[in-house]
Amino acid sequence: MANHPISSRISHRLQQLQTDGLLRQRKLAELDKASANNLARTIPNIIDFSHNDYLGLANDPEMIAAIHAGAIKYGVGSKASPLVSGYSEAHLKLEQGLCELTGHEGGLLFCSGFSANQALIKTLFEAGDVIIADKLIHASVIDGVKDSGAALKRYKHNDITHAEQLLNRFPNSALFTESVFSMDGDRAPLDALSNLCKQHNSWLVVDDAHGFGINYEELASNRFNVSRAAVTPQCDIQVITFGKALGCQGACVLASQQIIDYMVAQSRHYIYSTALSPASAHLALTAVNLTQSQPDKASTLFANIAFFRSLCNAKNIALTESITAIQPVIIGDSERTLAIAKALKQQGLQVGAIRPPTVPKGQARLRVTINASHNAEQITQLVDALAVQLPREY
Ligand SMILES: Cc1ncc(COP(=O)(O)O)c(C=O)c1O
Incomplete structure (x- = not known):
């Protein structure tokens, strides 16, 4: 083995x-104080x-x-791929719930x-098609x-003018953006992108991994409203993941029935893989319902962000x-x-600690994420420690 080229x-x-300084290694996750407090664990x-x-x-007692x-x-495993016998009522109910909401x-x-992203793109697009995407996709x-x-074709991050130039050159294409960008936390101008795509007969595809479940628009304008706790971007295709705000695992591609029918028939990732566990599907639907029935979680998150x-x-x-x-918190240098x-x-x-190539060179950063389970004391502890640790010239 050692001599193998x-x-x-x-x-x-x-x-x-x-x-x-770019070697990535795993670390065992430790019990999280904020989540653990939720469960009164020791x-x-x-x-x-x-x-x-x-x-x-993720640690919520109802979940x-x-x-x-x-x-x-339903059992812990789906036991088969969806087209054989792995597609159950739990999956159907979750798909229906998500369609209703979005x-x-x-x-x-x-x-x-x-x-989900790989399957979507590999199934729908082929040589000769053009995909326009944000630089940070x-x-x-x-x-x-x-x-x-x-x-x-990539456009500069959140740059509408550049996106429009590309759409002018490549109409009848598909434009991909994230709703909330995973490493920067900023939001895409979805209304403007949607209008542009319509004008250029192009699809708008939104990776809503970090947006789904929290309506920042309404939180920011203090108009939080239970029925709109999940953001429904103006888009032709929306990909939501369950591993972020929903606290569990899995994902869903949401689109027209025609696109979904085609993916069922053609998507190799879907056809040749064991279906999502039905227990996970049931769990994800519970999470979706909690985002609707307990808007206080999102308001607490938003208050924590403002406090931080x-x-x-x-x-x-x-x-x-x-x-x-x-x-x-952008630091720049990876080692630092x-x-x-x-x-x-x-x-x-x-x-x-996020380093290139996940983020552009020279933009290594601390990716601080705030959640609804943090309390004021914990956030204060973090900011005090950051203030001591950050370079003097910062
Ligand atoms: C923007 C974005 N899309 C897709 C994914 C992949 O989702 P999952 O973690 O469910 O594989 C991630 C996960 O990091 C993400 O940040």
Whole structure:
């Protein structure tokens, strides 16, 4: 094995990543104080500001009861691919619930958002098609485009003028954006993009991974309204993932019935893979319903975000314009970012240390995420620690 040329190449590349400070490694997740408090558990030892469970649903007692109930009713595994016998009432109900909420005609479930994006693009597009995408679009979209053979044209991040130039050159195409950008937390100008796409006979496809479940528009204007707790972007296709604000796992492509029918018939990711666990489907539907019935979770999140931003402001910690749960603190240098994250960890505070190529070169950052389970004391502890750790010139 050691003499195998591919082993040598891998070894060389691992070494290089290590040298460049870009080697990614797993760490065992520790019990999160904020979530643990929810359940009145003991042994909390970390306050987690790194995950995407924005509404605190992953540890919510109703969610835990729901996965149990789902497992008892439907079983823990789907046991087969959807077209064989893995598609159950639990899946149908979730698809229907999501369609009702978003207004799309049909939905198709996947085990992850990454596979949903890849399946969508690989199935619908082919050589000769053009996909226009925001410069910061997620890796799964880029990989999907590569698989499909379509041409990829990128516009500068959230730059409507540049997007319009590309649409002028490539009408009848599909434009992809995220609703809330995963590493920056800023939001796409969906209304403007939707109008542009209509004018150029192009589809608007929204990766709503970080937006679904929280209506920032209404929260920001204090018009929070139960019936609109889930954002329904103006778009032809919407991809939502269950692993962020819904606190569980899986994803759904929402689109016209024609597109869904075609994907059922043609999507290799869908046809040749074991269906999402029915217990997970039941759980995700419970989460969707909780976003509707408990709007206080989103309001608490929003108040926590505002509190974090006001404390940072008072301590001269520069933030971006993001009003969402994703609050990046841009450091620049990768090593420095890692060192700060490590120092915070030693104080019991977990933040994401995000480096290129996930973010552009020179823009390594602490990806701080705020959630509804954090309390004022925990947020204050983080900001105090950040103020000590950040470079003096910051
Ligand atoms: C914007 C975006 N799209 C898609 C995905 C993939 O979703 P999942 O984690 O369910 O695979 C992610 C996950 O990080 C994401 O941030």
